[in-house]
Amino acid sequence: xxxxxxAALAGxxxxxxxxxxxxxxxxxxxxxxxxxxxxxxxxxxxEAARGLRxxxxxxxxxxxxxxxxxxxxxxxxxxxxxLADKGYRLLLANTANIPxxxxxxxxxxxxxGVDGLIFLASVFTPEHRAVLKSIHIPVVIVAQQYEGxxxxxxxxxxxxxxxxxxxxxxGVRPAYIGVTAQDRAAGWARHEGYVQALKQAGLAPRAxxxxxxxxxxxxxxxxxxALLAQRRPGGIFCATDAIAIGAMQACREAGLQVxxxxxxxxxxxxxxxxxxxxxxxxxxxxxxxxxxxxAQLMLKLLRRQGAGTxxxxxxxxxxxxxxxAGPGM
Amino acid sequence: xxxxxxAALAGxxxxxxxxxxxxxxxxxxxxxxxxxxxxxxxxxxxEAARGLRxxxxxxxxxxxxxxxxxxxxxxxxxxxxxLADKGYRLLLANTANIPxxxxxxxxxxxxxGVDGLIFLASVFTPEHRAVLKSIHIPVVIVAQQYEGxxxxxxxxxxxxxxxxxxxxxxGVRPAYIGVTAQDRAAGWARHEGYVQALKQAGLAPRAxxxxxxxxxxxxxxxxxxALLAQRRPGGIFCATDAIAIGAMQACREAGLQVxxxxxxxxxxxxxxxxxxxxxxxxxxxxxxxxxxxxAQLMLKLLRRQGAGTxxxxxxxxxxxxxxxAGPGM
DNA sequence: TGCAAGGATGAAATCGATTTCAGTTACACA
DNA sequence: TGTGTAACTGAAATCGATTTCATCCTTGCA
Numbered sequence: 001x002x003x004x005x006x007a008a009l010a011g012x013x014x015x016x017x018x019x020x021x022x023x024x025x026x027x028x029x030x031x032x033x034x035x036x037x038x039x040x041x042x043x044x045x046x047e048a049a050r051g052l053r054x055x056x057x058x059x060x061x062x063x064x065x066x067x068x069x070x071x072x073x074x075x076x077x078x079x080x081x082x083l084a085d086k087g088y089r090l091l092l093a094n095t096a097n098i099p100x101x102x103x104x105x106x107x108x109x110x111x112x113g114v115d116g117l118i119f120l121a122s123v124f125t126p127e128h129r130a131v132l133k134s135i136h137i138p139v140v141i142v143a144q145q146y147e148g149x150x151x152x153x154x155x156x157x158x159x160x161x162x163x164x165x166x167x168x169x170x171g172v173r174p175a176y177i178g179v180t181a182q183d184r185a186a187g188w189a190r191h192e193g194y195v196q197a198l199k200q201a202g203l204a205p206r207a208x209x210x211x212x213x214x215x216x217x218x219x220x221x222x223x224x225x226a227l228l229a230q231r232r233p234g235g236i237f238c239a240t241d242a243i244a245i246g247a248m249q250a251c252r253e254a255g256l257q258v259x260x261x262x263x264x265x266x267x268x269x270x271x272x273x274x275x276x277x278x279x280x281x282x283x284x285x286x287x288x289x290x291x292x293x294x295a296q297l298m299l300k301l302l303r304r305q306g307a308g309t310x311x312x313x314x315x316x317x318x319x320x321x322x323x324x325a326g327p328g329m
Numbered sequence: 330x331x332x333x334x335x336a337a338l339a340g341x342x343x344x345x346x347x348x349x350x351x352x353x354x355x356x357x358x359x360x361x362x363x364x365x366x367x368x369x370x371x372x373x374x375x376e377a378a379r380g381l382r383x384x385x386x387x388x389x390x391x392x393x394x395x396x397x398x399x400x401x402x403x404x405x406x407x408x409x410x411x412l413a414d415k416g417y418r419l420l421l422a423n424t425a426n427i428p429x430x431x432x433x434x435x436x437x438x439x440x441x442g443v444d445g446l447i448f449l450a451s452v453f454t455p456e457h458r459a460v461l462k463s464i465h466i467p468v469v470i471v472a473q474q475y476e477g478x479x480x481x482x483x484x485x486x487x488x489x490x491x492x493x494x495x496x497x498x499x500g501v502r503p504a505y506i507g508v509t510a511q512d513r514a515a516g517w518a519r520h521e522g523y524v525q526a527l528k529q530a531g532l533a534p535r536a537x538x539x540x541x542x543x544x545x546x547x548x549x550x551x552x553x554x555a556l557l558a559q560r561r562p563g564g565i566f567c568a569t570d571a572i573a574i575g576a577m578q579a580c581r582e583a584g585l586q587v588x589x590x591x592x593x594x595x596x597x598x599x600x601x602x603x604x605x606x607x608x609x610x611x612x613x614x615x616x617x618x619x620x621x622x623x624a625q626l627m628l629k630l631l632r633r634q635g636a637g638t639x640x641x642x643x644x645x646x647x648x649x650x651x652x653x654a655g656p657g658m
Numbered sequence: 659t660g661c662a663a664g665g666a667t668g669a670a671a672t673c674g675a676t677t678t679c680a681g682t683t684a685c686a687c688a
Numbered sequence: 689t690g691t692g693t694a695a696c697t698g699a700a701a702t703c704g705a706t707t708t709c710a711t712c713c714t715t716g717c718a
Binding site for chain 3: 331332333343344346347350351374375376377378379380381382383
Binding site for chain 4: 659660661662663664665666667668669670671672673674675676677678679680681682683684685686687688
């Protein structure tokens with residue numbers, strides 16, 4: 001069933017049918033006739049043909065690392081909530097955390113004709129910059145700040161600073177376990193926040209108290225074991241909840257009671273951190289909100305209301321739980 | 330840049346360019362000329378035009394409840410892993426757990442021209458049946474068994490039976506907290522497994538020991554509190570990990586030590602259940618695998634190798650942790 | 659009465675690819 | 689020499705919509 005057949009059935013021209021779906025001059029009689037024909041046949045215009053003519057697909061590409069990460073899933077959830085409402089659909093590209101694949105998929109999605117691209121970024125290589133420059137449709141970058149592009153990101157530095165300060169207020173000098181600084185937000189900014197808090201408290205950051213880890217719980221566990229084998233810090237500030245949870249496990253196994261002998265904090269307020277043996281102090285980052293904001297921003301850009309680029313920085317909320325109760329508890 | 334311009338640039342016909350991208354007779358000289366032109370311009374065929382002509386989009390629709398649920402995310406992760414490899418892209422529809430929206434989105438995706446549909450199902454209303462019947466592209470249903478359709482699902486009944494039997498072996502008569510039987514897999518089948526295990530052990534199931542709950546942790550907490558206010562079961566078998574984690578919390582607050590005073594088990598082997606104060610005994614369901622299987626099945630169907638419908642039932646793995654250590658521990 | 663404005667209409671052009679089809683060339687083989 | 693086959697070619701038809709444009713029909717108003 002195509003527009004020509006439907007038009008014949010309703011006794012009108014193709015043009016009238018097109019106007020029925022897209023608005024335009026159309027008499028009530030024809031409208032009713034088309035309405036009846038559409039209802040009877042269940043006809044719907046071909047998206048392919050429509051897309052060819054209008055150059056719009058009402059699809060938004062989303063490039064992201066692992067869907068099965070809580071934060072990513074929350075962001076995408078937020079995006080889909082807003083966009084589905086406006087009739088847009090999400091075209092997903094799962095990069096499995098491989099930067100080269102990000103570049104590849106950004107390019108592939110661009111060519112596949114999406115109206116816009118939302119990119120959940122972690123690192124920026126020269127290839128990233130090149131492919132982003134070659135994209136001539138609206139782009140919104142989530143979770144990282146990138147000069148000259150529309151971004152929605154979190155105040156990672158502030159969250160890390162406040163959490164570190166909290167540990168210091170509880171009477172300890174925290175060590176640090178974080179991730180690669182290539183990830184400006186989760187790596188560099190959170191580390192910087194840690195350093196700033198130390199300095200503000202008059203403490204000198206020491207390289208031997210700062211550890212680099214992977215993103216997984218197991219990585220946090222390993223690094224914390226290595227750390228505890230060398231020194232006994234009063235607290236550990238971890239760049240992510242997963243690392244923190246691994247670290248708490250290592251502490252427990254070392255005979256330390258988390259929240260009393262050693263204070264631990266993470267970032268992200270993951271569901272896991274709420275149910276651990278000792279609930280984890282963390283910073284709630286508004287992931288779902290950042291997805292929604294990114295989608296709103298995308299809608300604005302699609303409506304060509306994109307006067308200049310915008311950068312939206314979302315706040316955070318420190319959630320104190322038992323893991324930072326304090327030495328006296 | 331379109332095919333006509335590129336053909337002119339390379340000094341060949343449009344047909345030759347098409348054959349360059351799709352295979353067909355083409356002399357090495359023309360191939361080289363087109364290759365050079367493509368490399369120089371970065372030309373890629375318009376997906377819209379191609380889709381119009383071929384009626385294929387290389388897009389697979391995925392309809393699912395909440396992305397921000399661990400099991401869903403794992404399934405979709407598995408799907409995208411397999412399909413991305415074969416050049417297919419995922420068109421996502423997030424139904425926010427609203428059955429009416431599932432029907433709506435199934436219909437919308439069908440009309441948007443996807444080559445196939447993967448449906449992460451929970452309940453089947455008459456409207457679901459109707460819309461599924463109206464779909465004439467390959468469909469794979471995940472997580473539920475549905476007669477006459479290609480399905481990939483888990484042995485929910487077996488997992489529930491084994492876990493309940495485990496609790497009984499540990500010397501307790503477990504109560505049950507589960508979800509609506511409208512969800513055949515997570516609701517009905519897991520309940521049925523519980524009942525079967527009781528009967529096999531010569532115990533009569535009692536209605537007053539079976540509670541109906543929502544899907545969230547808070548729901549499990551509430552139901553467990555209500556349960557504990559009435560009776561003190563030696564164990565609780567919960568239809569999902571989230572419920573079980575809520576229930577463990579309620580037990581702790583009631584002064585009971587989970588794993589000793591009360592044994593608890595869930596289903597799903599969620600990341601949360603591994604880090605709780607008392608780690609949770611659960612059944613690992615191969616969610617990611619089910620996504621991969623569903624994708625493989627879809628690929629077969631797309632290749633028209635769909636001789637009859639197939640139903641793939643995946644096994645499970647009982648993961649014993651401290652929450653079912655036993656009264657003596 | 660005349661005329662401008664705007665509602666309503668549908669034929670035809672267009673979007674950018676794939677596919678059909680008619681035909682050429684080259685070569686092997688009887 | 690004739691013939692069958694396979695490699696190769698490109699003009700033209702086609703997919704199913706949107707959009708342009710010329711035209712017709714009403715009104716309202718001077």
